[in-house]
Amino acid sequence: MKKLFEPTTLGTLKMKNRLIRSATWEGLADERGHMNEELFERCETLADGGIAAIISGFTSVSGDDHCFGGIARLSSDDFIGEHKRLTDIAHRRGCPIIVQLALGEYNGAYRDMSVNDLSEKDIRRIRDMFADGAVRAAKAGYDGVQIHAAHNFFLSRFISPGYNRRTDRYGRTPEGRAALIIEILHAIKTRCPELHVSMKINCSDFFSGGLTPAESLRICELCAENRMDSIEVSGNGTSVPHIKAGENEGYFKDFALRLGERTDLPIILVGGHRSIGKMEQILNEGRVDFLSLSRPLLREPALPNRWKSGDTAPAKCVSCNRCYQTPGHRCVFSRASETPGGGMK
Numbered sequence: 001m002k003k004l005f006e007p008t009t010l011g012t013l014k015m016k017n018r019l020i021r022s023a024t025w026e027g028l029a030d031e032r033g034h035m036n037e038e039l040f041e042r043c044e045t046l047a048d049g050g051i052a053a054i055i056s057g058f059t060s061v062s063g064d065d066h067c068f069g070g071i072a073r074l075s076s077d078d079f080i081g082e083h084k085r086l087t088d089i090a091h092r093r094g095c096p097i098i099v100q101l102a103l104g105e106y107n108g109a110y111r112d113m114s115v116n117d118l119s120e121k122d123i124r125r126i127r128d129m130f131a132d133g134a135v136r137a138a139k140a141g142y143d144g145v146q147i148h149a150a151h152n153f154f155l156s157r158f159i160s161p162g163y164n165r166r167t168d169r170y171g172r173t174p175e176g177r178a179a180l181i182i183e184i185l186h187a188i189k190t191r192c193p194e195l196h197v198s199m200k201i202n203c204s205d206f207f208s209g210g211l212t213p214a215e216s217l218r219i220c221e222l223c224a225e226n227r228m229d230s231i232e233v234s235g236n237g238t239s240v241p242h243i244k245a246g247e248n249e250g251y252f253k254d255f256a257l258r259l260g261e262r263t264d265l266p267i268i269l270v271g272g273h274r275s276i277g278k279m280e281q282i283l284n285e286g287r288v289d290f291l292s293l294s295r296p297l298l299r300e301p302a303l304p305n306r307w308k309s310g311d312t313a314p315a316k317c318v319s320c321n322r323c324y325q326t327p328g329h330r331c332v333f334s335r336a337s338e339t340p341g342g343g344m345k
């Protein structure tokens with residue numbers, strides 16, 4: 001019988017409970033991707049709040065990626081120092097921290113290129129951007145990296161038949177469309193064997209012609225065969241609104257349970273977790289090992305400590321999604337949301 005609050009491990013990482021902060025892009029970096037002071041404070045507050053591990057927000061491996069404002073980067077060695085400061089903050093509080101390596105758009109010759117325009121040389125360049133990002137992550141002291149292959153960003157378009165119409169070895173079949181991710185995985189494992197390597201993936205694109213659950217399962221199996229360390233299950237339409245405790249929590253659960261039957265990979269499930277009762281039910285329905293949270297921690301960064309102390313009322317987050325519209329992606333129900341700074345551009 002798995003409990004939410006019991007010490008466990010994620011690969012070699014020591015976890016004090018089964019709750020993980022899912023990647024949350026705060027919009028608190030400048031145009032070049034340098035983090036502002038508030039981002040360090042957010043990390044400190046989260047690590048103090050009892051979460052077992054933090055996955056950073058979207059961190060671009062490219063200096064030319066301007067898919068949205070305020071994204072942090074690990075696209076050159078110039079960023080290592082500030083990321084080291086972030087990992088030190090988490091580690092001083094006994095909290096492992098994983099950086100989410102991502103690419104929103106790929107600007108070959110300074111235009112956003114579709115996955116179908118890329119030459120094999122471009123593809124090798126993208127593989128190396130992720131691997132170089134991982135090397136910098138290791139130097140900055142991160143415990144792991146998460147390859148962002150969900151939510152319509154570049155790699156999720158690459159694995160999706162809805163976008164990838166390539167007729168070469170990087171297309172045609174789930175194996176072909178997964179080849180870039182497998183190459184990234186190999187490159188990271190070779191160059192940074194000490195890092196935990198996770199991936200966030202859509203269980204489905206939820207549009208006609210897009211990635212199906214069967215194809216997503218096949219890609220996860222390939223990743224497992226190639227020594228991926230964990231998978232975080234998400235899906236397009238990631239932040240479903242109006243979640244009510246006990247009613248529509250854990251909305252990608254069915255896929256995660258199927259994945260658990262097909263691989264031995266540790267599984268992290270994100271999406272609409274709001275109550276301890278429902279989360280423990282999911283943990284014990286199958287092989288889901290960790291539950292990850294985003295919006296509830298914007299409203300209550302110390303939610304894990306609140307629950308652990310015996311106040312087991314569901315998360316106060318009402319899933320209104322207005323956090324997406326505020327500067328610094330603050331919860332509109334917290335007074336700090338009125339303070340300008342960072343924010344969407």
Ligand SMILES: Cc1cc2nc3c(=O)[nH]c(=O)nc-3n(C[C@H](O)[C@H](O)[C@H](O)COP(=O)(O)O)c2cc1C
Nearest residue numbers: 022023024025057058238239271272293294295329
């Ligand atoms: C403001 C905001 C920013 C987000 N940024 C990211 C991100 O950088 N990377 C990512 O994979 N998901 C991101 N997400 C999605 C969350 O990680 C999560 O998958 C989703 O919100 C569902 O979980 P929840 O119900 O716990 O919020 C973001 C969500 C919110 C609300």
